[in-house]
Amino acid sequence: xxxxxxxxxxxxxxxxxxxxxxxxxxxxxxxxxxxxxxxxxxxxxxxxxxxxxxxxxxxxxxxxxxxxxxxxxxxxxxxxxxxxxxxxxxxxxxxxxxxxxxxxxxxxxxxxxxxxxxxxxxxxxxxxxxxxxxxxxxxxxxxxxxxxxxxxxxxxxxxxxxxxxxxxxxxxxxxxxxxxxxxxxxxxxxxxxxxxxxxxxxxxxxxxxxxxxxxxxxxxxxxxxxxxxxxxxxxxxxxxxxxxxxxxxxxxxxxxxxxxxxxxxxxxxxxxxxxxxxxxxxxxxxxxxxxxxxxxxxxxxxxxxxxxxxxxxxx
Amino acid sequence: xxxxxxxxxxxxxxxxxxxxxxxxxxxxxxxxxxxxxxxxxxxxxxxxxxxxxxxxxxxxxxxxxxxxxxxxxxxxxxxxxxxxxxxxxxxxxxxxxxxxxxxxxxxxxxxxxxxxxxxxxxxxxxxxxxxxxxxxxxxxxxxxxxxxxxxxxxxxxxxxxxxxxxxxxxxxxx
Numbered sequence: 396x397x398x399x400x401x402x403x404x405x406x407x408x409x410x411x412x413x414x415x416x417x418x419x420x421x422x423x424x425x426x427x428x429x430x431x432x433x434x435x436x437x438x439x440x441x442x443x444x445x446x447x448x449x450x451x452x453x454x455x456x457x458x459x460x461x462x463x464x465x466x467x468x469x470x471x472x473x474x475x476x477x478x479x480x481x482x483x484x485x486x487x488x489x490x491x492x493x494x495x496x497x498x499x500x501x502x503x504x505x506x507x508x509x510x511x512x513x514x515x516x517x518x519x520x521x522x523x524x525x526x527x528x529x530x531x532x533x534x535x536x537x538x539x540x541x542x543x544x545x546x547x548x549x550x551x552x553x554x555x556x557x558x559x560x561x562x563x564x565x566x567x568x569x570x571x572x573x574x575x576x577x578x579x580x581x582x583x584x585x586x587x588x589x590x591x592x593x594x595x596x597x598x599x600x601x602x603x604x605x606x607x608x609x610x611x612x613x614x615x616x617x618x619x620x621x622x623x624x625x626x627x628x629x630x631x632x633x634x635x636x637x638x639x640x641x642x643x644x645x646x647x648x649x650x651x652x653x654x655x656x657x658x659x660x661x662x663x664x665x666x667x668x669x670x671x672x673x674x675x676x677x678x679x680x681x682x683x684x685x686x687x688x689x690x691x692x693x694x695x696x697x698x699x700x701x702x703x704x705x706x707x708x709x710x
Numbered sequence: 711x712x713x714x715x716x717x718x719x720x721x722x723x724x725x726x727x728x729x730x731x732x733x734x735x736x737x738x739x740x741x742x743x744x745x746x747x748x749x750x751x752x753x754x755x756x757x758x759x760x761x762x763x764x765x766x767x768x769x770x771x772x773x774x775x776x777x778x779x780x781x782x783x784x785x786x787x788x789x790x791x792x793x794x795x796x797x798x799x800x801x802x803x804x805x806x807x808x809x810x811x812x813x814x815x816x817x818x819x820x821x822x823x824x825x826x827x828x829x830x831x832x833x834x835x836x837x838x839x840x841x842x843x844x845x846x847x848x849x850x851x852x853x854x855x856x857x858x859x860x861x862x863x864x865x866x867x868x869x870x871x872x873x874x875x876x877x878x879x880x881x882x883x884x
Contacts, residue, residue: 423793515792515793563793580834581836581865581866582829582832582834582835582836583834583835583836584833584834585828585833585834585835586833599826602826602835603826603835603837605835606826606827606835606836606837607837609836609837609865610837610865612865615750616748616749616750616751616865616866616867617750617751617794670790672795674797674831674832677831677832678831697832697833699829699832699834700832701748701796701797701799701829701836701867702794702795702796702797703787703794703795703796703797703831704793704794705790705793705794705795
């Protein structure tokens with residue numbers, strides 16, 4: 396009897412001290428929404444020449460880079476000839492499915508994904524289009540031939556959309572005043588801007604003062620989502636027909652290895668055995684910014700956080 | 711007003727009567743290892759550190775030295791854990807320090823102060839505070855081996871760095 400009790404106790408200890416099923420590490424999946432709005436089917440909004448090209452180039456480049464490495468679902472959204480259109484592709488089904496947008500664009504985009512992101516998955520939202528004056532609200536939809544348009548505010552995006560999506564989130568915004576989408580972090584940006592929105596030279600004493608004031612901030616150390624914006628909250632962003640891209644997206648594409656001469660996605664060998672992180676993208680954008688003299692009035696910005704997030708791991 | 715000036719002068723002359731005050735300067739360089747802990751995060755983030763310290767505003771009286779050292783510590787990027795890492799940064803500090811020479815061969819230094827942290831990769835900054843204890847071993851008059859243990863405190867974060875490096879003392883003596 397005593398032997399049985401001892402055996403039972405030993406079995407309980409053994410079972411409780413080890414996991415019955417081996418832990419399986421699940422590879423993250425990429426969910427990407429890319430919007431490129433040209434505004435060429437309305438007269439009330441100034442058309443943009445490069446936004447659709449930006450959207451196509453960035454999705455092609457990312458598709459090439461992650462292909463074979465991680466599962467992905469990519470949805471593009473733009474104003475095409477017959478109306479706003481979604482183009483859906485995935486690693487399982489690379490053939491593009493074309494879906495006309497008939498209802499609410501946000502709902503249709505969310506519905507177009509085959510499943511939901513989990514906590515480790517990577518969710519990238521890319522936007523190239525107009526940002527409204529002052530607020531930076533994203534002008535993502537309009538009714539063809541009318542003056543009606545819809546825009547997405549910081550609150551709409553965070554409260555109604557992003558908060559409902561799990562996963563590690565990165566917003567890449569190539570639009571005017573897009574710095575409004577950068578939420579307060581627990582660090583203080585060292586960039587400051589004058590009344591005209593021009594980047595001011597670094598002021599150490601002001602930076603020290605703001606750093607100590609930030610001790611009272613309630614912002615969490617790890618942000619809910621990261622933002623890379625083409626401009627600060629008081630600046631415009633620009634495109635250039637000769638480049639064929641917005642300055643910001645051009646810099647991003649150049650860093651990722653996209654061949655901007657031939658407009659083809661290429662894999663850059665320098666990423667072999669390396670990782671691409673949010674901070675790496677920001678540094679790459681700053682380094683590859685095409686017109687250095689324009690940097691002062693269209694300054695790429697990043698969510699200020701001590702945590703850097705890994706996007707793609709090629710190791 | 712005269713009183714305010716006279717009292718410190720009298721006190722200083724009394725102290726000088728007991729001990730001869732003299733100028734003291736130390737310069738040190740040390741690499742180290744850093745461990746960082748952030749609120750609501752179970753990970754202990756590891757990084758390399760490198761510190762340069764200029765301690766040139768010191769007054770020595772007997773075995774006691776007080777000074778205002780200025781230092782710069784570089785923390786490298788941490789290793790990646792899960793899908794995150796902690797960014798590299800520079801900590802610039804100014805502190806008040808007290809050093810006591812137990813013997814000609816061994817001193818202990820304590821310091822505490824404030825700092826400015828700069829994250830070069832993302833152009834951002836933060837306020838920080840420093841507290842440190844360093845053991846110094848003097849095999850010769852001018853040079854010492856220093857083993858500092860430093861705590862860097864920022865909002866929701868504490869980082870401990872343990873270093874081993876060289877210290878140069880100008881003026882010699884204890």
